[in-house]
Amino acid sequence: MTKRHSEISYQEAIGRVIERLRTEKGWTQTQLAEAIGSSQSAIHRIEKGGQNVSLELIKKLSLALGGQILSVNDTVSQSYRIHGGKELHGEATINTSKNAAVALLCASILNSGTTTLKHLARIEEVFRIIEVLESLGVRCRWVNDGRDLEIISPDELDIEHINVEAARKTRSILMFMGPLLHKFKQFRLPYAGGCTLGTRTIEPHLRALSAFGLKIDATTCSGFYKATVAPAKPTMKPEFKDLPRNIDQVKIQFPPKRIVLIERGDTVTENVLMAAALYPGETTIVGASSNYMVQDLCFFLEKLGVKVRGIGTTTLKVTGQAKIDLDVEYAPAEDPIEAMSFIAVALVTQSKLTIRRAPVEFLEVELEVLKSMGAKIERSPEYYSTNGRTRLVDLKIFKSELVAPTDKIAPMPFPGLNIDNLPFFGVIAATAKGRTLIHDWVFENRAVYLTYLENLNAKVELLDAHRIYIEGLTNWRAAELVAPPALRPAVVVMIAMLAAPGTSILRNIYSINRGYQDFAERLNSLGADIQPLSGV
Numbered sequence: 001m002t003k004r005h006s007e008i009s010y011q012e013a014i015g016r017v018i019e020r021l022r023t024e025k026g027w028t029q030t031q032l033a034e035a036i037g038s039s040q041s042a043i044h045r046i047e048k049g050g051q052n053v054s055l056e057l058i059k060k061l062s063l064a065l066g067g068q069i070l071s072v073n074d075t076v077s078q079s080y081r082i083h084g085g086k087e088l089h090g091e092a093t094i095n096t097s098k099n100a101a102v103a104l105l106c107a108s109i110l111n112s113g114t115t116t117l118k119h120l121a122r123i124e125e126v127f128r129i130i131e132v133l134e135s136l137g138v139r140c141r142w143v144n145d146g147r148d149l150e151i152i153s154p155d156e157l158d159i160e161h162i163n164v165e166a167a168r169k170t171r172s173i174l175m176f177m178g179p180l181l182h183k184f185k186q187f188r189l190p191y192a193g194g195c196t197l198g199t200r201t202i203e204p205h206l207r208a209l210s211a212f213g214l215k216i217d218a219t220t221c222s223g224f225y226k227a228t229v230a231p232a233k234p235t236m237k238p239e240f241k242d243l244p245r246n247i248d249q250v251k252i253q254f255p256p257k258r259i260v261l262i263e264r265g266d267t268v269t270e271n272v273l274m275a276a277a278l279y280p281g282e283t284t285i286v287g288a289s290s291n292y293m294v295q296d297l298c299f300f301l302e303k304l305g306v307k308v309r310g311i312g313t314t315t316l317k318v319t320g321q322a323k324i325d326l327d328v329e330y331a332p333a334e335d336p337i338e339a340m341s342f343i344a345v346a347l348v349t350q351s352k353l354t355i356r357r358a359p360v361e362f363l364e365v366e367l368e369v370l371k372s373m374g375a376k377i378e379r380s381p382e383y384y385s386t387n388g389r390t391r392l393v394d395l396k397i398f399k400s401e402l403v404a405p406t407d408k409i410a411p412m413p414f415p416g417l418n419i420d421n422l423p424f425f426g427v428i429a430a431t432a433k434g435r436t437l438i439h440d441w442v443f444e445n446r447a448v449y450l451t452y453l454e455n456l457n458a459k460v461e462l463l464d465a466h467r468i469y470i471e472g473l474t475n476w477r478a479a480e481l482v483a484p485p486a487l488r489p490a491v492v493v494m495i496a497m498l499a500a501p502g503t504s505i506l507r508n509i510y511s512i513n514r515g516y517q518d519f520a521e522r523l524n525s526l527g528a529d530i531q532p533l534s535g536v
Helices: 010-025 029-036 040-047 055-065 098-110 124-135 171-180 203-212 266-277 292-303 336-348 364-372 419-429 446-456 487-499 510-515 519-524
Strands: 079-084 089-093 114-117 139-143 148-152 186-190 214-217 224-229 257-260 282-286 307-309 315-319 328-330 352-358 377-379 391-397 434-439 459-462 467-472 480-482 502-507 530-532
Touching (some): 010 040, 029 040, 029 055, 029 139, 055 139, 079 487, 098 114, 098 171, 098 266, 098 292, 098 336, 124 139, 124 510, 171 203, 171 224, 203 214, 203 266, 266 282, 266 292, 266 315, 292 328, 336 352, 336 364, 336 391, 336 419, 336 487, 364 377, 364 419, 419 434, 419 446, 419 467, 419 487, 434 446, 446 459, 446 487, 487 502, 487 510, 519 530
Parallel strands (some): 114 328, 480 502
Antiparallel strands (some): 079 530, 114 148, 139 148, 186 224, 214 224, 282 315, 307 315, 377 391, 434 467, 459 467
């Protein structure tokens, strides 16, 4: 039977959407091909419906064209069927850091030249920031077979047309405040989104950035932070205060700034660093975070000609530039949180795994705690990340009989146990003999998410919003759950499902895709059995 004229195949439908988006963008087929690392003939075949396209290719095309090509029911595209209880084996190589990537993307608008970020993680959080950048007029293009991202800022950012939907899906939008205060006298940013972890104030950002003249109204402009910037007035040297005020040569145009942070937070430190980068005087940041993503940002700023002293400490001294116009390349370091995720996978599933390129200086305490619990872990000699600064090792994780630690497990600012790594100790504790106290004092509700493990047969006693007892050994049981609306707790539940014999279903896994690239596929390469739910 011949096809009716009004019917078209799904390949043809997708091709028509791609052609329309390309035409609206004013691109030729050749330009689109270059943007995604393909050929003009392939684009021609796709647009004519003559070539099958994978979801990965559709994602690349959507990102390049700045529009949605395909919409799939969320219960299908964002749910997993996990056949657990399997022993895993093989090697996992750690990707570059999610949190460094978003900071570097925000910092890229400090530079009027071309910024190339190498080996950037292709994750949803990165895609959201790229969508925001493109809405401001920034040109973002994946190059070198999609491994690297080339970023070119326009002469003037189009702040009035910021992509509100993308901005509200990430807390990282706050880090635009530091760069933008040098670009505009007033601007608006959508309220920040991200993980649901209880009330998180932006007061530390507002206090710190007020030193650069930034004032934020977060109440009268519904759904937006309304920012105004009052330029700093030149001050006089004390010894010249009584002399006539027209002696211009005694003015200090860019007096030193000393900013004391009321919270040793990562994003607030990064915000102040970016504000200081375009301030030609010296800025001293007291109480700064020295975490991995902050160090990566400091290394990148040095590439831009900004002087940063005290990297890795809680006091940073920054001497910025009046203008930055350089062509630079930078590769962020590997992600210690992803490394901890794979360590947890190995221990919880009782598997022998090798983890390549783990940033050991940000895992030292975690490894020591695991050693005290009986974990058998070998580490290679150290070597450097592509950035030439961050120390890496390869780790071999062996099957281990774990016992509960003597003391509670709680996070601390670097060089302590990383705040984002704490949830993984919840699922690890469930596989350890004895009772473990997890104390998550940082976030109001995150400890509550560990109670999800009860559905998989873990013994959990929630003391309050910050403290939880977990008792092992757990005989894991398969379950169907909606993932917690927070990145690391969602991964914790997924890891428990890998250990649970039988078939589990994990729904709404967008939060996992925010921070992990191809996580399910990489686990499958180690012997896991994770499949997207079928049936539309």
